[in-house]
Amino acid sequence: MKLSSEDELRLNVLLANAVAIRLDEARGVVHGLGQDDEFEFRLSEANSVEAAIQAARAYLSTRVLGSPKHFPTHLRRWSGLGQISNAPLEKLLLLGDPEAIYAVASSSKVTAELAERAWWCLPEPAIARALLRNEVVSISPLGQTLAAWLLDYLPFEESPENLYESVVLLLQPNVLDDSTRRKIWAKGRRNKIYRAAFLSACPLRIPLPNPSGIENAGTRLSESRNQPQSLDFESLYKPEMQALIAACIDVLSSASHPIEVIAVFKAIESHFRIAGDNGRQGFSALDGEVGESLARLADVREEELNPLLGRSDAVGTVMRAQLRPVTEPVLNSLKRLVAF
Numbered sequence: 001m002k003l004s005s006e007d008e009l010r011l012n013v014l015l016a017n018a019v020a021i022r023l024d025e026a027r028g029v030v031h032g033l034g035q036d037d038e039f040e041f042r043l044s045e046a047n048s049v050e051a052a053i054q055a056a057r058a059y060l061s062t063r064v065l066g067s068p069k070h071f072p073t074h075l076r077r078w079s080g081l082g083q084i085s086n087a088p089l090e091k092l093l094l095l096g097d098p099e100a101i102y103a104v105a106s107s108s109k110v111t112a113e114l115a116e117r118a119w120w121c122l123p124e125p126a127i128a129r130a131l132l133r134n135e136v137v138s139i140s141p142l143g144q145t146l147a148a149w150l151l152d153y154l155p156f157e158e159s160p161e162n163l164y165e166s167v168v169l170l171l172q173p174n175v176l177d178d179s180t181r182r183k184i185w186a187k188g189r190r191n192k193i194y195r196a197a198f199l200s201a202c203p204l205r206i207p208l209p210n211p212s213g214i215e216n217a218g219t220r221l222s223e224s225r226n227q228p229q230s231l232d233f234e235s236l237y238k239p240e241m242q243a244l245i246a247a248c249i250d251v252l253s254s255a256s257h258p259i260e261v262i263a264v265f266k267a268i269e270s271h272f273r274i275a276g277d278n279g280r281q282g283f284s285a286l287d288g289e290v291g292e293s294l295a296r297l298a299d300v301r302e303e304e305l306n307p308l309l310g311r312s313d314a315v316g317t318v319m320r321a322q323l324r325p326v327t328e329p330v331l332n333s334l335k336r337l338v339a340f
Contacts, residue, residue, distance in 0.1 A: 001051040003059055004044040011059055014039070015094060020117040021060065023096035028052050030096070033120050057096055064094045093117050105130035112140045119146065125153055125162065132169040139174065147175050151184075160193055160257045167197035182207050192251045196263035199247060203267045206243040237339050244271065249334050252327055256316045258309050261323060265302045268330065272297040293333035300330055 003011070011030070014021065018032035028049035031040045043052040061067055089107060092100040093114070101122045104110060110118070115137045119127060128146045131137045137146070150166050157163040167184060170176055185207045188195035198206050235241055244267065252264045272294065304326050312322055
């Protein structure tokens, strides 16, 4: 379909005055964002709305980039990695193309102003996540807007992977207040994806349980002081570390998706590493369950899961049964370190 001369004229005027363009595919309406205002017009429909939108995109691409192929293939290949140079970013927002908008949102060079325009062009979850990955955006006023929008959208997110990433991004420093963070943590009672995100984003800032057994922790700590050791036992029995251990137990015990198990193993790998051979000798010299448990957790690596996860796409109870040879020893070791 070829655009009418009237539509071409309107698009030319739009390009001369707009800093971003959005195409309403359902209604065949073109929206323009100016420096101080917004404007719109409806495309002439000789055949169909879809054909009119395609013709408009081709025309915009030809005028902006010199090619009617919409978002260029060589740029599309890099957009998800944020590796597009800053030069074409402003132009990409004039194409009315979702992939071009995502490329801008994903770019490591996006500015706060361009982020505002990209969000105006396409306010949807993928764009919000892409923008919030950039610290320039997450600490800006737009970052708060995106966080609030994404927070409201969480109950409607169907993809476990997208839900996990959304929560991880929301848990960045200075994005949510403590009350909201606790509400998100509470959602993890029924859906462990939420708590897995805490293990990834802020493993030592998990909402603390009631430290009702802190006296027991003090007793175990004093008994361990004279033992050879490579870990700081005071740190092991601090509330923050105990909250991490409890969260790992909680997620691993009832995980229903590989993301959750992987998050647990990554958190353990990061916080129970042994520093060299001396550290391992210190663990082996410890008496009782604590030393054995720490030594086992120090060997945990995410790669242990790969052979099992690579052979199956099972979830829920079937996945837990398949992973039990690897996860059960880890779970038992974690339980032996619970102080309260």
